[in-house]
Amino acid sequence: xxxxxxxxxxxxxxxxxxxxxxxxxxxxxxxxxxxxxxxxxxxxxxxxxxxxxxxxxxxxxxxxxxxxxxxxxxxxxxxxxxxxxxxxxxxxxxxxxxxxxxxxxxxxxxxxxxxxxxxxxxxxxxxxxxxxxxxxxxxxxxxxxxxxxxxxxxxxxxxxxxxxxxxxxxxxxxxxxxxxxxxxxxxxxxxxxxxxxxxxxxxxxxxxxxxxxxxxxxxxxxxxxxxxxxxxxxxxxxxxxxxxxxxxxxxxxxxxxxxxxxxxxxxxxx
Amino acid sequence: xxxxxxxxxxxxxxxxxxxxxxxxxxxxxxxxxxxxxxxxxxxxxxxxxxxxxxxxxxxxxxxxxxxxxxxxxxxxxxxxxxxxxxxxxxxxxxxxxxxxxxxxxxxxxxxxxxxxxxxxxxxxxxxxxxxxxxxxxxxxxxxxxxxxxxxxxxxxxx
Amino acid sequence: xxxxxxxxxxxxxxxxxxxxxxxxxxxxxxxxxxxxxxxxxxxxxxxxxxxxxxxxxxxxxxxxxxxxxxxxxxxxxxxxxxxxxxxxxxxxxxxxxxxxxxxxxxxxxxxxxxxxxxxxxxxxxxxxxxxxxxxxxxxxxxxxxxxxxxxxxxxxxxxxxxxxxxxxxxxxxxxxxxxxxxxxxxxxxxxxxxxxxxxxxxxxxxxxxxxxxxxxxxxxxxxxxxxxxxxxxxxxxxxxxxxxxxxxxxxxxxxxx
Numbered sequence: 001x002x003x004x005x006x007x008x009x010x011x012x013x014x015x016x017x018x019x020x021x022x023x024x025x026x027x028x029x030x031x032x033x034x035x036x037x038x039x040x041x042x043x044x045x046x047x048x049x050x051x052x053x054x055x056x057x058x059x060x061x062x063x064x065x066x067x068x069x070x071x072x073x074x075x076x077x078x079x080x081x082x083x084x085x086x087x088x089x090x091x092x093x094x095x096x097x098x099x100x101x102x103x104x105x106x107x108x109x110x111x112x113x114x115x116x117x118x119x120x121x122x123x124x125x126x127x128x129x130x131x132x133x134x135x136x137x138x139x140x141x142x143x144x145x146x147x148x149x150x151x152x153x154x155x156x157x158x159x160x161x162x163x164x165x166x167x168x169x170x171x172x173x174x175x176x177x178x179x180x181x182x183x184x185x186x187x188x189x190x191x192x193x194x195x196x197x198x199x200x201x202x203x204x205x206x207x208x209x210x211x212x213x214x215x216x217x218x219x220x221x222x223x224x225x226x227x228x229x230x231x232x233x234x235x236x237x238x239x240x241x242x243x244x245x246x247x248x249x250x251x252x253x254x255x256x257x258x259x260x261x262x263x264x265x266x267x268x269x270x
Numbered sequence: 271x272x273x274x275x276x277x278x279x280x281x282x283x284x285x286x287x288x289x290x291x292x293x294x295x296x297x298x299x300x301x302x303x304x305x306x307x308x309x310x311x312x313x314x315x316x317x318x319x320x321x322x323x324x325x326x327x328x329x330x331x332x333x334x335x336x337x338x339x340x341x342x343x344x345x346x347x348x349x350x351x352x353x354x355x356x357x358x359x360x361x362x363x364x365x366x367x368x369x370x371x372x373x374x375x376x377x378x379x380x381x382x383x384x385x386x387x388x389x390x391x392x393x394x395x396x397x398x399x400x401x402x403x404x405x406x407x408x409x410x411x412x413x414x415x416x417x418x419x420x421x422x423x424x425x426x427x428x
Numbered sequence: 429x430x431x432x433x434x435x436x437x438x439x440x441x442x443x444x445x446x447x448x449x450x451x452x453x454x455x456x457x458x459x460x461x462x463x464x465x466x467x468x469x470x471x472x473x474x475x476x477x478x479x480x481x482x483x484x485x486x487x488x489x490x491x492x493x494x495x496x497x498x499x500x501x502x503x504x505x506x507x508x509x510x511x512x513x514x515x516x517x518x519x520x521x522x523x524x525x526x527x528x529x530x531x532x533x534x535x536x537x538x539x540x541x542x543x544x545x546x547x548x549x550x551x552x553x554x555x556x557x558x559x560x561x562x563x564x565x566x567x568x569x570x571x572x573x574x575x576x577x578x579x580x581x582x583x584x585x586x587x588x589x590x591x592x593x594x595x596x597x598x599x600x601x602x603x604x605x606x607x608x609x610x611x612x613x614x615x616x617x618x619x620x621x622x623x624x625x626x627x628x629x630x631x632x633x634x635x636x637x638x639x640x641x642x643x644x645x646x647x648x649x650x651x652x653x654x655x656x657x658x659x660x661x662x663x664x665x666x667x668x669x670x671x672x673x674x675x676x677x678x679x680x681x682x683x684x685x
Binding site for chain 2: 466469470472473477480516520578580589610613617618619626
């Protein structure tokens with residue numbers, strides 16, 4: 001780990017994170033650093049708690065031990081008011097988009113502004129149109145969320161996430177279930193927004209190819225631990241079996257093809 | 271904006287409909303509209319037995335309701351029930367001093383009420399006055415009892 | 429067997445505790461609702477206004493049935509004039525608050541649960557939290573208070589329409605004297621004992637139904653099955669609560685003990 005990444009250069013740091021769900025340890029002593037102004041990706045097989053990690057950073061879940069610092073503040077030591085203050089500076093893009101279904105596209109993007117600011121209507125209109133222009137959906141402002149395709153819904157959600165000009169955005173599986181074109185659009189958007197707005201981005205994904213093209217740094221999680229970290233280039237050359245299995249998509253390896261079960265022949269004979 | 275204005279209007283309509291309903295219930299259905307609790311003047315009357323008379327029972331004059339009972343007390347020295355009734359001020363200075371009060375039952379099983387009968391005096395009852403001539407409630411058991419005893423007396427000599 | 433019974437008991441206590449905490453936070457949202465009456469008005473529309481039609485038609489028919497049934501019984505005793513009393517007393521004291529509460533639970537309560545449950549299932553509530561908007565204050569509280577406000581109004585509409593329905597059948601069709609119908613009613617029903625107690629009842633019902641509805645929605649499992657179960661629970665629990673509370677309130681208010 002080089003000097004710049006461990007200290008003040010990091011917007012989010014995760015230290016010795018332990019999180020249990022029932023008896024299962026989702027995270028078991030995880031350490032992560034998210035450098036400012038960069039795109040950091042968290043990858044790993046489904047069910048390794050990637051989304052849970054984002055909820056932990058956002059303060060929606062509480063870790064069993066360990067701490068998470070966002071911009072120097074310990075998220076889980078904050079009072080409700082401070083936590084809400086911090087969240088205003090975080091954007092999160094949910095897998096489903098999580099658009100408010102009773103409001104149209106324009107109102108969805110305007111929602112955080114109306115809730116947190118007292119801007120005049122004319123100003124809100126200008127800001128919303130700017131955000132929509134950035135994701136290329138200025139023309140769709142009067143549509144209802146039900147009329148949008150999955151990719152469009154995610155772009156609207158992205159416009160909403162940047163509505164208050166946050167310092168960071170967390171993307172939850174931005175590429176899953178998208179056709180190649182909208183995938184390309186999202187890749188481009190994440191990259192552009194990160195560079196033009198000076199954001200810090202955290203991308204959770206299991207799409208190896210797309211993630212490789214945009215991430216500055218990648219962590220690979222498996223069974224509650226970090227099994228690999230580095231730049232996309234260094235990871236593809238990694239000698240670790242787990243990392244290789246994930247990066248190449250091999251069906252069997254350290255991550256077993258079979259769910260844990262008694263011996264096959266014994267199971268059949270009984 | 272157009273849409274929300276219609277919503278607001280409909281909500282306003284709904285609220286006024288509901289409050290209108292409450293008003294209807296209060297004024298038209300219940301006794302609130304017909305008689306105010308604080309208006310009028312108080313008269314008292316003493317009875318040996320008030321039967322099933324209750325607070326808020328009606329007070330009538332020739333069958334017209336002119337007030338209702340405001341309180342029922344018990345005088346421990348005279349061993350009598352004291353009934354306070356509030357009479358509408360429309361009937362102030364119209365009830366002669368020798369008015370009599372009786373307790374009646376509306377119908378065979380109905381509720382009990384006080385019926386007033388005006389006398390012939392020239393002086394009128396004032397606020398706080400007491401009606402002297404009273405007739406207690408007829409208690410059904412007593413009447414039946416009396417009837418049976420008198421029948422028994424008739425039978426005995428034979 | 430006993431262990432399972434004990435577990436179920438503990439679970440229901442736990443749920444009641446969670447529900448009470450939730451109610452506390454919802455009540456705390458009253459300041460946010462007061463600051464933004466627009467949200468409350470929009471919810472009174474979907475909870476109250478959209479239920480008016482159902483309440484009106486049901487109230488009409490309940491009143492008409494009361495008029496018809498009451499007439500056949502009362503005419504046996506030659507007491508048709510007291511039809512107004514019978515119709516009004518049963519509507520104002522019992523049927524108005526109770527039947528409208530049951531209809532309210534079926535129409536508005538279930539809709540509230542389904543709406544909040546679906547918002548949870550589609551991560552809208554979670555998304556709101558991440559936008560630093562408290563969903564309890566922004567989504568739950570306006571719906572809850574809209575329910576509390578709407579219920580007494582709906583019950584009043586129900587009773588009013590019901591009495592008019594009874595009048596239509598009794599006076600209009602069966603020939604009861606119009607004056608006797610109203611005057612007997614006015615002489616017997618008391619403003620405080622009957623009307624106000626009816627309003628108190630419907631307020632309590634509105635409070636409990638709205639509480640159950642928003643809590644079940646917020647507490648539902650975020651799946652389609654979870655939401656459908658929560659909706660069913662809202663209707664069943666609300667109906668049950670209304671009937672039990674009705675007995676308790678009646679004993680408290682009309683009982684002489």
